[in-house]
Amino acid sequence: MTNLAADLTALAQALLPTLHVERIERLARGLSNDNFLLQTNQGKLLLKCYKGEVPVPLLNIQNALADMGITQSVRAYDCDKRIALFEFIEEVAPFTALDVSLIQCLVTLHEYQGLDNTVPVDIISFVKKLTLKELECAEHHMLRAVKLIESLPRDLAFCHNDLVFDNLLNADRGPRLIDFEYAQYNDVYFDLAALSCSFNLDTHAQNALLKTYYAHRHLTLPDYAIGKLLAYQIVYLLLSIEWYQSRGAHSYARPLIARLHSLVD
CATH class of the missing domain: 3.30.200.20 (Phosphorylase Kinase; domain 1)
Structure with missing residues (x-):
């Protein structure tokens, strides 16, 4: 070198x-x-x-x-x-669980108001274009998820859009988010879905995430929240799996495929 x-x-x-x-x-x-x-x-x-x-x-x-x-x-x-x-931010140790400070970090991001007249990313159009040939029954679950998402209100904010585990740093001064290359206005549930997948949250933990997130934003938790979070996890996983597989990074895709099966089987 x-x-x-x-x-x-x-x-x-x-x-x-x-x-x-x-x-x-x-x-x-x-x-x-x-x-x-x-x-x-x-x-x-x-x-x-x-x-x-x-x-x-x-x-x-x-x-x-x-x-x-x-x-x-x-x-x-x-x-x-x-x-x-x-x-360069030193990491104390990798996160072992999703804690309140990391959720607060996400809330701070979502409440950022520094952009005007920004068109939100159309995640749904991207997922509709996926071929999904390698994932059995994936198209069926994708269509159900998309149908639900399109029937619900959009919860737009400035989002990170790439909250994989490697982009979450547990620093001595508190959690930090890194790599903002895909940041854009989007539905906040895409980021919430990414956190749910990165920490492999079960249904109970997903409910806790939603309650904490909405409490910190001083918003009422909507009745549709857990269903919308599940739908966005399916969308997030399908997009991520395709991204990794298209680059030959199959070791990154495998745990996401396992997560997808755990959600839909």
Whole structure:
């Protein structure tokens, strides 16, 4: 990695001229982009090398959310080089359970009001386009879930849209959400479904999640909540399974397939 390390060091120091990089380590996390931990004279930093365009509007939003204490700050970025430097947040230990502080973190995100006139992502149109050939009876369950979702009110907010377990950090200063590349206005139940799947919540725990979430948002828990959460879990799982399988990441897809079967069998 000698030549790569030298190239990455040059890129990082071009972003922050006062930076001195002492060591570089490739991180295993992240399938969409390449991530590197930099040991520097300014502490630990995360260097992200994007395979696509740098999501500048989302990086600006992430800095606003960092001020709210729910994510890492963005130090610098270069659109031409397709790189960005972030604060590196140390994880104390992986989460062993979904706790109230993480739910509060999600509430803070969903109550973010920094965007105007943003068209919500149409998740349902994406799931309708899935082929689902490898999952027996998946189309039947997908159609039932979509029918239910389309019959219910939309609960829109600014959502993360990628709350896989690796994007949830248990830091010493409290939980942090990372990787906002897919963040956009969406139905909050998509994020709630992702949390339910990431922590493999049973029905009792899903009910507890909903009650806590709505209590922290000072909203009345609707009668349709648990049914809508189940429907969105099916949608979330089908989209995630297809995403991983299309990239050959079958080890990531297998536990999601097991979760899907546990919900619909």
